[in-house]
Amino acid sequence: MLIHKKPDVLPSEITPPEVFENRRQFLKAAGFGLAATAAVTSGLLSIPAQAASDVKHGQKIGRFTKSAYSTNEKLTPFNDVASYNNFYEFGTSKGDPVQNADTLKPRPWTVSIEGAVKKPKTISIEDIFKLAPLEERIYRMRCVEGWSMVIPWVGFPLSKLINWAEPTGDAKYMEFISLADPMQMPGVRVPILDWPYVEGLRMDEAMHPLAIMAVGLYGEVLPNQNGAPMRLVVPWKYGFKGAKSIVKIRFTDKMPQTAWMKAAADEYGFYANVNPDVPHPRWSQKTERRIGSGLFSPRIKTQPFNGYAEQVAQLYTGMDLRRNF
């Protein structure tokens, strides 16, 4: 039996890899070969502070039903789902969020509803939990980078939140805005993206029964690194569409400029539907690596609309999906 011992060094005490790397390069350039040697050795000996088996579990969610929309594919283990995340507000390496997201305070939390609605209002996370019966939805999640997971989300249809928000006839799009608090999120102190993180959906996409607001996974409240306390999940789109730690929802008549569109409009479009036939300008989208399958399993084929074509393809009839990527 393998026993994973807690490291004696606090994760916060370990030099971040970029700093370490920086230091090592500097030393080498300066010609202190031996000093560099020492630095390299210490780097090699520092075993990752957070072993996969250490990921903290959250509070159990009392009641939820199982949804018929679930896939029966093999689940990606909790440790992988909660330790391999793109959440740039906590750092750009996929191991960063699990290390840094402790500072996020998901309670108390309110979400404000603005724009083309009868009356702007705010709702507390407690009331969001009571807005609709919670369901477990086991969805595939395909990242634009070419990897995927199968995640048992706990949440409710986004349409329920929309109905509660009472949008007016002017509402053609929805904008989802994430928290951008430099006190809680070290990553937003660095201008990697134009903070806050913004995502958006067309109204008909948002009303689709497969689009959900997730408040948990694996029967527990969302881990901070997965976007606590509430995040968007749109399973037929690339993962970056799923705005995390949402604080504001705005209904508008104009297509929102999302954070990734602003960062690289030629690489990330508004629709971002999973599509093996439309490559990312820098890499192919034909295949994906299923996380949790180990070192020796090959990639699998990526499905149009991430395998949800039957349910969602009609939303895009007549649209050129190569142009509207």
Add this chain to the structure above:
Amino acid sequence: MQPSKKQIAWIKAGLFILALMPLARLFWLGFHDDLSANPVEFVERSTGTWALVCLLVTLSMTPIRLLTGMTWQIQLRRMTGLFMYFYACLHFSTYIWLDHWFFWSEITADIVKHPYVLVGFSAFVLATPLAITSNRAMMLKLGANWKKLHMLVYPIAILAVLHFWWLVKKDIREPLIYALVLALLLGTRLYYKKLGSSRALRAAPEAQLNQQH
């Protein structure tokens, strides 16, 4: 500081073991199921990073001589260069085996269509003749051409850094560090070359040193 022959042998042995540590670490982490949620990416990234580090270490030997006048470290250059190729081979094998499972049509398309893959692949291809001609017999056989051939290390280094730069999604801080180090190393060379008449250059015993071991 000029280590004795015996000391050099010890330094070389130490460096050899040190340079194997990144590989040992991968085995250790693999054995403990600790290669992250995406082990293929982890191995690919790690071997690529260490190939680049070895390359920059190799390229730092001459600037160290130019800046300090020390020459003995030049004798370590062949080993660090070969370790660069060793990690590049592991990196490339991970790519064609663990990442793409010898799916040749996909691999070819990936190399041809995607600039970041193409520059990385080019760097690897260009490094191959350098690895082959790194031994003493080839050095003697090629004579003056050997030095010309090994100038390839400069384009290789630039391609390797580009490979890293073009791969990242948005946060370019890490590749930027490598680019700056490379700029510093190449800049030092250019600066001393411009000085032209500098004593450091005239006294350069590199050619002889290369022949010695």
